[in-house]
Amino acid sequence: MTGVTGALGAVLQVAVIAVGSPYLVGAMRQVRARLEGRAGPDVAQPWRDLRKLLRKESLTPHGTSEVFRLTPAVLVASTVLVAAVAPFLTTASPLDPVADLFAVVALLTLGTVALALAGIDTGTAFGGMGASREMTITALVEPTLLVAIFALSVPVGSTNLGAIVNSTLHDPARVVSPVSLLAAVALAVAIIAETGRLPVDNPSTHLELTMVHEAMVLEYAGPDLALVEWASAMRLTVFLGLLANLFAPWGIATGSGLAGLVLAVIVFAVKVGLLGLLLAVGEVFLAKLRLFRVPELLAGSFLLALLAVAASFFLA
Amino acid sequence: MTQTTFSQLLYLACGAFLLAAVLVLWRRELAAIVRLFALQGVALTGIVAVLAAHERSLELGLVAAGIAGLRAVLLPYLVRRALDRAGPGRETKPLVNVAASLLAAAVLTLVAYAVSQPLIALAPSPATRAVPVGLAVVLIGFFVLVTRRRALSQVVGFLLIDNGITAIAFLTTAGVPLIVELGVSLDVLFAALVLQVLTTRMRATFGHTDLDELRELRDA
Numbered sequence: 001m002t003g004v005t006g007a008l009g010a011v012l013q014v015a016v017i018a019v020g021s022p023y024l025v026g027a028m029r030q031v032r033a034r035l036e037g038r039a040g041p042d043v044a045q046p047w048r049d050l051r052k053l054l055r056k057e058s059l060t061p062h063g064t065s066e067v068f069r070l071t072p073a074v075l076v077a078s079t080v081l082v083a084a085v086a087p088f089l090t091t092a093s094p095l096d097p098v099a100d101l102f103a104v105v106a107l108l109t110l111g112t113v114a115l116a117l118a119g120i121d122t123g124t125a126f127g128g129m130g131a132s133r134e135m136t137i138t139a140l141v142e143p144t145l146l147v148a149i150f151a152l153s154v155p156v157g158s159t160n161l162g163a164i165v166n167s168t169l170h171d172p173a174r175v176v177s178p179v180s181l182l183a184a185v186a187l188a189v190a191i192i193a194e195t196g197r198l199p200v201d202n203p204s205t206h207l208e209l210t211m212v213h214e215a216m217v218l219e220y221a222g223p224d225l226a227l228v229e230w231a232s233a234m235r236l237t238v239f240l241g242l243l244a245n246l247f248a249p250w251g252i253a254t255g256s257g258l259a260g261l262v263l264a265v266i267v268f269a270v271k272v273g274l275l276g277l278l279l280a281v282g283e284v285f286l287a288k289l290r291l292f293r294v295p296e297l298l299a300g301s302f303l304l305a306l307l308a309v310a311a312s313f314f315l316a
Numbered sequence: 317m318t319q320t321t322f323s324q325l326l327y328l329a330c331g332a333f334l335l336a337a338v339l340v341l342w343r344r345e346l347a348a349i350v351r352l353f354a355l356q357g358v359a360l361t362g363i364v365a366v367l368a369a370h371e372r373s374l375e376l377g378l379v380a381a382g383i384a385g386l387r388a389v390l391l392p393y394l395v396r397r398a399l400d401r402a403g404p405g406r407e408t409k410p411l412v413n414v415a416a417s418l419l420a421a422a423v424l425t426l427v428a429y430a431v432s433q434p435l436i437a438l439a440p441s442p443a444t445r446a447v448p449v450g451l452a453v454v455l456i457g458f459f460v461l462v463t464r465r466r467a468l469s470q471v472v473g474f475l476l477i478d479n480g481i482t483a484i485a486f487l488t489t490a491g492v493p494l495i496v497e498l499g500v501s502l503d504v505l506f507a508a509l510v511l512q513v514l515t516t517r518m519r520a521t522f523g524h525t526d527l528d529e530l531r532e533l534r535d536a
Contacts, residue, residue, distance in 0.1 A: 307338065
C-alpha cells in the first residue's frame with residue numbers, strides 16, 4: 001500500500017509542479033504589479049502565453065547546431081526528473097534513493113549549462129554575453145547549493161534528501177540551530193541567483209546591460225521558447241519547494257494514506273506560494289546589483305554555507 | 317535549564333557572534349559596520365548570560381550585564397560618535413577586496429577549528445566545543461585590522477579581537493572573576509577612547525582617516 005501511494009505521490013509531485021509553476025510566476029507578477037500600483041496581468045497569463053507560443057511555428061536561427069535544438073528538451077527533462085525524485089509531497093516515493101543531494105544539484109546544473117551552451121551556440125553577442133555571465137554566477141552558486149545542503153546532511157548522516165526531510169520532521173528543534181539558520185540564508189541567496197531574480201538578474205527586462213537569463217534565450221521562438229519559459233518557471237518552483245521542505249518540512253506525506261497526500265498538496269502550495277510572495281515583495285524594494293558586485297554577494301553566501309558546515313562539525 | 321536547551325541556546329548565541337564578525341567584512345558602510353559591532357556585543361552578552369543561567373551564578377549574571385552595557389551600548393556609541401563627526405564614510409578600497417576577504421574569513425574559520433582541537437580535547441563540554449568560534453572572531457578581527465584602511469574600521473577590528481578573546485575566556489573557564497573582567501573592560505574602554513581621540517585628531521589634521529597616507533614622514 002505504501003508503495004502505491006508513494007508512486008502516486010511521485011506522479012502527483014510532477015503534475016502539481018508542472019501545472020502550478022506558471023501560476024506561481026503569474027501570481028508573483030500580479031503581486032509586483034499591485035505593489036507598483038499597476039493592475040497587472042491575470043494570474044493565468046503565463047499559461048495563456050505558453051499556449052500561444054506552443055501553437056506557433058518552430059523556428060531556429062541559421063547556423064545553430066543540435067545543441068540549440070536539444071537544449072529546451074534537456075532543460076525540461078532535467079527539471080521534471082528533479083520534480084519527480086525530490087521530496088516535495090511525499091518522502092515515501094519509490095524514486096527516493098535517487099534523490100541524493102549531489103544528483104539533484106547536478107541535474108539542476110545540467111539544465112543551466114545546457115542553456116548557457118545554447119546561448120553560445122547562437123553565435124550572437126547577446127547569447128555569448130549572457131552565457132558568460134551565467135557561468136560566472138553558476139561557478140559560485142553551485143558550490144553554495146552543495147555545501148549548504150551538505151551542512152544539513154551532516155547531522156543526519158545521509159546525503160539523501162528524503163532522509164534529511166524525515167529527520168527534520170522527527171527533530172523540529174534542529175531548525176533553530178545555527179547550522180540550519182546559516183544554511184537557510186546561504187541557500188536562499190543561492191536560489192535567488194540561480195533562478196535569475198532580483199538583485200542578481202532582472203526577470204522582466206530586455207535591457208542589454210542588465211540581463212542574464214533573457215540574453216541566453218533571446219534567439220528562441222515558438223514552442224522552443226514555450227519549453228524554456230515553462231522549464232524556468234518549474235525550476236523556480238522546484239528551488240522554492242526544496243528551500244521550504246528542507247527547512248520546514250511539516251505537512252509532507254510520510255506514509256500511506258490519500259488524506260496525507262491531499263494535505264501535502266495544499267501545504268506545499270501554501271509554502272511555495274508564501275515564499276514566492278515574499279520574493280516578489282522583496283523584489284519591489286530592491287534594485288539590481290551591479291554585475292561586478294554579484295560575485296561579492298555570492299562569495300558571502302558561499303561563506304555562510306561553509307560556516308554552516310563548519311558549525312555542524314564543531315557545534316554538534 | 318536542561319542540557320540540550322543550554323547547548324542549543326549557547327550555540328545560537330555563538331552563531332550570531334560569528335555571523336556579526338563575518339558581516340563586518342561584508343559591509344562597506346562604516347555606519348553599518350558599527351551597527352554590526354553593537355549586534356556582536358549583544359550576542360556576546362547572550363553567550364555569557366546563557367552560561368550564567370546554566371551555572372546559576374549571580375556574579376556571572378552581573379558580568380553579563382556589564383558586558384551588555386559596555387560592548388553593546390557604550391563602545392558602539394563612542395565609535396558612532398567619532399563616525400558622526402567624520403561624516404558618513406565608506407570603506408572605499410580595502411587592501412583585499414570584499415569577495416576575497418570573505419573567502420579568507422572562511423579559511424580563517426577552518427584554521428581556528430583545526431587549531432583549537434587540542435584545547436577542546438582537554439575538557440570536552442558544550443561550552444568548550446564553541447571555542448573555535450571565539451578564535452575565529454579573533455582571527456577575523458585581526459584580518460580586519462590588517463586589511464582595512466579607514467581608521468574607524470581598524471578600531472572595530474581591534475574591538476572584534478577583544479570580543480573574541482572575551483568569548484574564549486568565558487567559554488574555556490568556569491567564569492572570569494568580576495575584578496578581572498572589570499580590569500579588561502576598563503582597558504578596552506580606554507583604548508577605544510584613545511583611538512577615538514586619535515581618529516578625530518587625524519581627521520582634523522589631514523581631512524580624512526585613510527591610514528595609508530600616513531606611511532611617509534614629511535617635513536612640514
